[in-house]
Every structure is written in C-alpha cells, then in structure tokens.
Amino acid sequence: MIKVNNLDVQFGKRILFQDVNMKFTPGNCYGIIGANGAGKSTFLRVISKQLDPTRGTVSLGPGERLSVLSQDHFAFDEYTVMDTVLMGHTTLWEVMSEKNALYAKPDFSDADGIRVSELEEKFAEMEGWNAESDAAALLSGLGIAEEFHYTLMKDMSGKQKVRVLLARALFGQPDNLLLDEPTNDLDIQTLQVLEEYLQDFAGCVIVVSHDRYFMDKVVDHLLVFKGEGEIQDFPGNYTQYREWSRMQAKDEAEQAKPAKSGNATAESDGAGTAKRDANFENKRKMSYKEKREYEQLTQEIDALTEEQKKLEEELCSGNLSVEELTEKSKRLPEIKDELDEKEMRWLELAEML
Numbered sequence: 001m002i003k004v005n006n007l008d009v010q011f012g013k014r015i016l017f018q019d020v021n022m023k024f025t026p027g028n029c030y031g032i033i034g035a036n037g038a039g040k041s042t043f044l045r046v047i048s049k050q051l052d053p054t055r056g057t058v059s060l061g062p063g064e065r066l067s068v069l070s071q072d073h074f075a076f077d078e079y080t081v082m083d084t085v086l087m088g089h090t091t092l093w094e095v096m097s098e099k100n101a102l103y104a105k106p107d108f109s110d111a112d113g114i115r116v117s118e119l120e121e122k123f124a125e126m127e128g129w130n131a132e133s134d135a136a137a138l139l140s141g142l143g144i145a146e147e148f149h150y151t152l153m154k155d156m157s158g159k160q161k162v163r164v165l166l167a168r169a170l171f172g173q174p175d176n177l178l179l180d181e182p183t184n185d186l187d188i189q190t191l192q193v194l195e196e197y198l199q200d201f202a203g204c205v206i207v208v209s210h211d212r213y214f215m216d217k218v219v220d221h222l223l224v225f226k227g228e229g230e231i232q233d234f235p236g237n238y239t240q241y242r243e244w245s246r247m248q249a250k251d252e253a254e255q256a257k258p259a260k261s262g263n264a265t266a267e268s269d270g271a272g273t274a275k276r277d278a279n280f281e282n283k284r285k286m287s288y289k290e291k292r293e294y295e296q297l298t299q300e301i302d303a304l305t306e307e308q309k310k311l312e313e314e315l316c317s318g319n320l321s322v323e324e325l326t327e328k329s330k331r332l333p334e335i336k337d338e339l340d341e342k343e344m345r346w347l348e349l350a351e352m353l
C-alpha cells in the first residue's frame with residue numbers, strides 16, 4: 001500500500017502538484033497517463049523517495065518493500081546478471097554483502113561471530129537460501145538463459161539488459177512496484193511475460209505508459225494527470241476512459257444544441273449565429289478544426305491499435321517464416337511510435353472537452 005498525504009511539488013515558481021492525497025491499495029494496478037511534462041515521472045520519483053516533495057509525505061504499509069524498474073541501462077555494468085537481480089531486494093543484498101565480507105575477514109573476532117549469526121537469522125527470515133534459485137527462475141522466465149546468469153552486465157546486449165532490469169524489479173515479490181514507461185524497450189515476448197506477471201501480481205502497481213494496448217491489459221484504475229496539478233481519478237482502463245470522455249463530449253454537444261435551435265431569429269441572423277457559435281466554442285475550448293482532428297485521431301488510434309494487436313498475434317503465432325518475421329517486426333515499432341504521437345495529441349485535445 002502506498003499513501004500520499006498533502007503532497008506539494010514545486011519547481012521554482014511552477015507548481016506541479018498541490019495537496020494531493022491518495023491511497024494505492026494492494027491487488028490494484030494504477031495507470032498514469034497525461035501529456036509530456038505533466039509530472040508523471042516526478043510523481044513516481046517522489047513515491048520512490050528519489051525526490052523530496054516540497055510538502056507532504058509518502059508512506060508504505062508496515063514492513064513493505066517498494067521496487068522500481070530502473071531506466072539506467074549502464075548502472076550495473078560492473079556487476080553480474082545474477083547480482084544485478086539480487087540487488088533489487090535491497091535489504092537482502094545488504095545482509096548478504098555484510099555477511100560475506102565478515103566471513104572473508106582474516107581476523108574474524110567474537111563480535112564478528114555475533115554479528116554474523118544476527119545476519120544469518122535475517123537472511124533465513126528473508127528466505128535468502130532460495131534467493132539465487134528464485135532469481136535464476138525469474139531470469140530464465142524472461143528469456144535469459146542460465147549460461148548468462150553470471151556474465152557481467154556490460155557484456156549483455158541492450159535487449160538482454162532490459163530483461164535483467166525487469167527481473168531485478170520483480171525479484172523478491174515486492175509489495176509495491178513502480179514502472180515508468182516499461183514497454184518502451186521491451187520486445188513482444190518480454191512484454192507478454194510482464195503483462196502476465198502484472199495481471200497476477202498481489203501487490204500494488206503504479207505504471208506510467210503511453211501504450212494503450214498494454215494499459216488496457218493490466219490497469220484497473222487510471223489517473224489522468226491534466227497538468228497544473230490537476231489529477232483525475234478514473235475507475236477503469238484507458239479504453240474505458242476514452243469512451244467516457246467521448247460520451248462526455250457528446251453530452252456537452254447535446255446540451256449545447258437546444259440553445260442553438262431555440263432562437264429562431266438569431267438563427268437567420270448571420271452575426272448572431274457567429275456570436276453564439278463563438279460562445280459555444282469558448283465553452284468547449286476547441287475549434288472545429290481541432291474537433292475534426294480529435295475525431296479523426298480517435299479513428300486512427302483505433303485502427304492502429306487493431307493493426308498492432310493483429311501483428312502481435314501473428315508474430316507470436318509461430319506460423320511465420322523468418323523473412324516474414326523480419327519484415328513484420330519492422331512495422332511494430334513504427335506503429336508504437338505513431339500511436340504514441342497520436343495518443344499524446346488525442347489526450348491534449350480530450351482535455352479541452
């Protein structure tokens with residue numbers, strides 16, 4: 001569980017959050033969406049204590065652990081794959097390191113012996129003896145074969161590193177998990193493992209993503225960062241939110257209609273119509289051009305999402321030749337980029353509704 005109390009975050013004069021109060025409970029996956037610069041990453045950095053808020057507190061449930069998917073692909077270059085994953089469980093790693101350092105001492109004292117037995121107790125409580133085999137199973141599940149488990153991170157490919165960093169975040173079943181744009185560097189197979197993991201995850205997940213298909217699969221609660229510190233809490237996934245936004249837009253348009261036909265004289269008066277339309281536009285804060293763009297984007301996003309889904313199914317089907325696989329794999333990142341771009345614009349426009 002993550003509790004955010006009276007949170008303010010301000011950079012210079014810019015207020016990013018003001019008096020945010022929220023509770024994130026176990027068994028739920030919360031998705032965060034919002035335009036670039038709305039403060040999504042900052043919010044996660046505050047929760048993971050990488051950044052101090054201007055005011056307010058963040059707390060976890062008693063004795064709980066929080067894990068973050070690292071975006072830094074080079075941070076663990078000098079460590080082995082196995083150590084990188086084990087280090088994901090900070091407390092366990094600290095106990096292991098201190099214990100090993102004491103055992104390695106040439107002048108092992110009585111005091112060291114007492115300390116070691118304390119550490120051994122903690123180690124056993126955390127099921128430390130299973131740690132390596134758990135980490136190995138996690139790595140293998142994410143497609144990192146055993147022969148690489150003791151390779152240095154710097155000798156792994158970029159794609160493999162992403163999988164290891166994911167294993168590191170998931171290792172030791174954290175109570176709370178923070179993921180900022182996790183799908184950006186993931187290949188389809190790893191993405192599927194992550195989706196399945198999150199669907200079964202008993203703890204609390206907060207994930208920032210522009211990937212609507214991914215969000216729809218894993219998220220059951222959406223927070224829309226609208227900028228200027230405004231956060232909208234929506235009890236559903238991305239598609240449901242879009243549908244709800246569309247319905248709202250429709251309702252508003254419906255409400256605006258009677259005013260339009262209610263005044264017959266103004267209807268024939270060119271200037272009056274223009275004025276009334278201007279008022280209408282003012283209320284909607286969206287020009288006709290933008291409205292058309294919004295509708296068009298909605299269709300394009302649906303079509304691209306459908307294309308992405310089909311393509312992913314085809315790629316996973318095992319029915320394609322190597323040539324077909326290579327050819328079709330090229331299209332997938334293009335679709336993702338297009339979707340990212342269109343969805344960002346779609347959100348900007350949706351917020352004017």
Ligand SMILES: Nc1ncnc2c1ncn2[C@@H]1O[C@H](COP(=O)(O)OP(=O)(O)OP(=O)(O)O)[C@@H](O)[C@H]1O
Nearest residue numbers: 011012016034035036037038039040041042043225
């Ligand atoms: N340490 C900092 N000092 C000053 N300004 C900052 C700092 N960190 C972030 N900002 C600003 O705060 C705003 C929010 O940044 P943040 O990275 O949280 O946005 P975001 O919603 O994650 O955007 P994106 O979708 O591009 O990842 C941005 O305008 C950014 O420039």
Ligand SMILES: [Mg+2]
Nearest residue numbers: 040041042180
């Ligand atoms: Mg960000």
